[in-house]
Amino acid sequence: MLQEELVAVDTETRGGITLAKGFRAIGIHCGVKKAKKDLALIVSDVPAVAAAVFTLNKVQAAPVVLSKQHFGMRKTFRAIVVNSGNANACTGEKGYEDACTMADVTAEALGVSPSEVFVASTGVIGERLPIERVSNGIRAASALLNEAEHESAAEAIMTTDTFKKVATATFEIGGRTVNIGGIAKGSGMIHPNMATMLGFITTDATFEHDIFQALVKSVVDKTFNRIVVDGDTSTNDMVVALANGESGIAPLQPGTDSFMQFSLQLERVLKQLAIDIVRDGEGATKLVEIRVEGALSDTDAVKAAKSVALSPLVKTAIHGEDANWGRVIAAVGYSGIDFDPTKFEIVINDVPILQQDFTVTLSNQEANKCLKGEFVELVIKLHHGLGKATVWTCDFSEQYVVINGGYRS
Amino acid sequence: MLQEELVAVDTETRGGITLAKGFRAIGIHCGVKKAKKDLALIVSDVPAVAAAVFTLNKVQAAPVVLSKQHFGMRKTFRAIVVNSGNANACTGEKGYEDACTMADVTAEALGVSPSEVFVASTGVIGERLPIERVSNGIRAASALLNEAEHESAAEAIMTTDTFKKVATATFEIGGRTVNIGGIAKGSGMIHPNMATMLGFITTDATFEHDIFQALVKSVVDKTFNRIVVDGDTSTNDMVVALANGESGIAPLQPGTDSFMQFSLQLERVLKQLAIDIVRDGEGATKLVEIRVEGALSDTDAVKAAKSVALSPLVKTAIHGEDANWGRVIAAVGYSGIDFDPTKFEIVINDVPILQQDFTVTLSNQEANKCLKGEFVELVIKLHHGLGKATVWTCDFSEQYVVINGGYRS
Numbered sequence: 023m024l025q026e027e028l029v030a031v032d033t034e035t036r037g038g039i040t041l042a043k044g045f046r047a048i049g050i051h052c053g054v055k056k057a058k059k060d061l062a063l064i065v066s067d068v069p070a071v072a073a074a075v076f077t078l079n080k081v082q083a084a085p086v087v088l089s090k091q092h093f094g095m096r097k098t099f100r101a102i103v104v105n106s107g108n109a110n111a112c113t114g115e116k117g118y119e120d121a122c123t124m125a126d127v128t129a130e131a132l133g134v135s136p137s138e139v140f141v142a143s144t145g146v147i148g149e150r151l152p153i154e155r156v157s158n159g160i161r162a163a164s165a166l167l168n169e170a171e172h173e174s175a176a177e178a179i180m181t182t183d184t185f186k187k188v189a190t191a192t193f194e195i196g197g198r199t200v201n202i203g204g205i206a207k208g209s210g211m212i213h214p215n216m217a218t219m220l221g222f223i224t225t226d227a228t229f230e231h232d233i234f235q236a237l238v239k240s241v242v243d244k245t246f247n248r249i250v251v252d253g254d255t256s257t258n259d260m261v262v263a264l265a266n267g268e269s270g271i272a273p274l275q276p277g278t279d280s281f282m283q284f285s286l287q288l289e290r291v292l293k294q295l296a297i298d299i300v301r302d303g304e305g306a307t308k309l310v311e312i313r314v315e316g317a318l319s320d321t322d323a324v325k326a327a328k329s330v331a332l333s334p335l336v337k338t339a340i341h342g343e344d345a346n347w348g349r350v351i352a353a354v355g356y357s358g359i360d361f362d363p364t365k366f367e368i369v370i371n372d373v374p375i376l377q378q379d380f381t382v383t384l385s386n387q388e389a390n391k392c393l394k395g396e397f398v399e400l401v402i403k404l405h406h407g408l409g410k411a412t413v414w415t416c417d418f419s420e421q422y423v424v425i426n427g428g429y430r431s
Numbered sequence: 432m433l434q435e436e437l438v439a440v441d442t443e444t445r446g447g448i449t450l451a452k453g454f455r456a457i458g459i460h461c462g463v464k465k466a467k468k469d470l471a472l473i474v475s476d477v478p479a480v481a482a483a484v485f486t487l488n489k490v491q492a493a494p495v496v497l498s499k500q501h502f503g504m505r506k507t508f509r510a511i512v513v514n515s516g517n518a519n520a521c522t523g524e525k526g527y528e529d530a531c532t533m534a535d536v537t538a539e540a541l542g543v544s545p546s547e548v549f550v551a552s553t554g555v556i557g558e559r560l561p562i563e564r565v566s567n568g569i570r571a572a573s574a575l576l577n578e579a580e581h582e583s584a585a586e587a588i589m590t591t592d593t594f595k596k597v598a599t600a601t602f603e604i605g606g607r608t609v610n611i612g613g614i615a616k617g618s619g620m621i622h623p624n625m626a627t628m629l630g631f632i633t634t635d636a637t638f639e640h641d642i643f644q645a646l647v648k649s650v651v652d653k654t655f656n657r658i659v660v661d662g663d664t665s666t667n668d669m670v671v672a673l674a675n676g677e678s679g680i681a682p683l684q685p686g687t688d689s690f691m692q693f694s695l696q697l698e699r700v701l702k703q704l705a706i707d708i709v710r711d712g713e714g715a716t717k718l719v720e721i722r723v724e725g726a727l728s729d730t731d732a733v734k735a736a737k738s739v740a741l742s743p744l745v746k747t748a749i750h751g752e753d754a755n756w757g758r759v760i761a762a763v764g765y766s767g768i769d770f771d772p773t774k775f776e777i778v779i780n781d782v783p784i785l786q787q788d789f790t791v792t793l794s795n796q797e798a799n800k801c802l803k804g805e806f807v808e809l810v811i812k813l814h815h816g817l818g819k820a821t822v823w824t825c826d827f828s829e830q831y832v833v834i835n836g837g838y839r840s
Binding site: 363423 | 490491520521523555557761763764765768769772775788
């Protein structure tokens with residue numbers, strides 16, 4: 023009876039990472055951090071097809087090493103266990119044993135195999151996990167798993183984040199409701215190729231493993247891998263997606279309308295999470311969308327956009343509301359791509375800042391007005407080919423230095 | 432008589448860019464800037480063998496384009512004309528004409544060919560030069576050329592620099608005195624491959640062109656191209672060296688002791704200029720020397736060192752006097768080089784911060800003490816091969832953001 027009552031309540035309060043049917047979650051405080059929530063569990067009631075993308079940093083934290091091993095062994099998973107406050111990175115063999123312990127304790131508590139568990143950690147590098155506390159926390163958390171606890175799970179994966187990142191989508195495929203839910207953590211060190219960023223996605227859609235992996239990888243490339251805060255790439259990052267088929271739809275096949283629909287919704291969810299990570303960049307006061315058009319190829323467009331997004335000179339100019347187009351053209355200039363500088367055009371929030379042949383029609387004062395708001399759309403037109411790309415970043419404030427100068431103090 | 436008297440005075444006050452025999456210089460205010468000196472002339476009394484290295488930015492300022500054309504046409508030069516306050520970059524055909532005018536007016540005033548003149552500019556991008564004022568300035572300056580005016584020349588090439596960068600060397604080769612003098616400007620946007628950096632070197636040594644060019648290029652690679660402030664690479668940078676043979680020595684030949692001696696002295700001069708540029712990085716409070724040892728190759732060592740030097744997270748940690756070795760190892764991790772993280776060692780100012788197998792013996796408080804001073808020697812030992820490299824950078828302060836957020840305001 024008690025269980026039935028709980029289910030009734032939970033159905034109304036599903037959301038976020040538990041919006042998709044058949045997923046439960048929980049976030050608690052286990053004692054890695056002083057007082058804040060620091061442990062999250064995400065569980066699928068049935069084996070879920072998994073997709074995963076891991077950091078490309080040569081130095082990979084123990085949980086990344088272990089999760090990659092598990093992902094190499096099997097296609098379906100049951101759980102994701104995450105701690106924040108400690109990255110379990112650069113902790114040697116003992117750290118690897120701690121990551122194994124997290125998987126083992128989770129598996130035992132849920133009655134699944136350790137290899138069905140993804141392990142993730144985020145926080146300070148080089149310190150051992152308080153593994154006893156984490157283990158006790160996992161046992162306590164597993165008893166609290168619940169469809170309604172999506173908020174606490176989103177909160178428990180945060181480090182310097184100032185707000186929870188959650189995005190969802192609900193739509194119909196073949197008359198059945200399909201849900202996608204995602205949570206993420208970021209802020210600081212955000213950079214393409216999975217830098218200090220954790221993203222967890224659940225869906226009740228149905229997929230074959232290879233198709234799901236290819237889809238998630240390509241969507242991550244267009245979203246999480248297109249955000250830049252400071253260019254540092256971390257040792258711990260991963261995106262894990264679980265598709266458990268509980269919507270009851272048939273496996274989605276590339277080339278079908280249903281597959282296209284799901285892909286668009288998945289991209290929408292990941293894009294929202296990615297942009298929220300940028301918006302919460304350490305010390306950020308402005309969200310900057312950089313669109314490069316007319317490059318020789320999409321690859322060139324990405325290179326140019328990232329070069330601009332990474333330039334401290336561009337980022338400080340945007341912070342100071344100085345439409346300093348010279349710094350933008352210089353950053354594209356050293357990106358390594360081919361283009362004709364005399365065809366370069368810059369449009370910021372619909373205001374033409376620079377036209378071809380280096381024509382400037384606005385005074386600095388007039389031009390700078392376009393940077394007043396919290397959103398900056400910086401469009402670079404190269405008129406050199408058909409390649410285009412979008413990258414998101416934030417401005418660079420004094421506050422970034424303050425936060426990162428004293429992170430461990 | 433007057434001239435003799437002047438020579439007598441000048442001999443006593445030679446120095447900097449006019450230390451080498453047969454060079455004269457001057458720096459004046461011509462009206463590009465409001466009140467500060469903004470025009471420098473450096474002249475050799477006889478044709479001097481030239482060596483030059485130019486920015487690799489795809490967008491090259493008009494003076495760079497013109498100087499490269501001149502350098503492609505001939506091996507000996509007579510003059511370098513430099514303005515500060517305006518970069519004459521992204522100024523189209525008119526800007527190119529302005530650069531030509533600078534060469535033409537200089538040539539006419541000195542009675543040499545325009546192709547014997549290097550033209551350099553530094554300052555704001557995208558605005559036309561006040562070419563009338565610059566031309567009048569060049570004419571006025573040419574009448575003031577003097578062996579004693581090395582300080583005013585060093586001052587006139589400055590932009591946001593807070594002090595003049597000057598270095599010299601005097602030594603004997605075959606019983607004759609040989610001099611090297613150099614001046615540079617930097618601060619902000621300092622980065623390998625000639626980023627917003629001007630360096631001018633004069634020597635009375637004797638060289639064949641190809642040998643001098645190869646030597647200067649290799650020394651620039653180990654000095655100016657090993658400094659990093661913020662990773663931005665500019666449209667305007669160049670290093671020009673002139674060797675006029677006025678010491679009377681025979682042409683220096685590779686493989687001889689004299690050549691080795693000159694090379695070492697040249698490296699010492701360029702290294703001092705390069706380090707002064709870093710020391711004067713915008714908002715810098717600490718000079719950081721990053722030495723990587725034990726990489727697979729020197730190339731790998733440079734990659735690793737630059738990755739650390741460019742990391743905003745490392746630079747803000749050093750500013751905050753936080754010996755955060757996790758950020759250092761992460762930055763090497765994403766540099767793309769091969770190494771074994773468990774063999775990683777970090778020594779800061781002789782204090783072992785991280786030993787192999789991720790062993791840490793100091794508390795954070797103890798470790799942080801090594802960062803108290805103004806000089807930070809950060810040694811990274813990879814124990815993976817024999818490759819090594821040194822790179823210089825500075826910390827990243829709130830002041831950097833303040834300076835660069837309001838540069839044009």
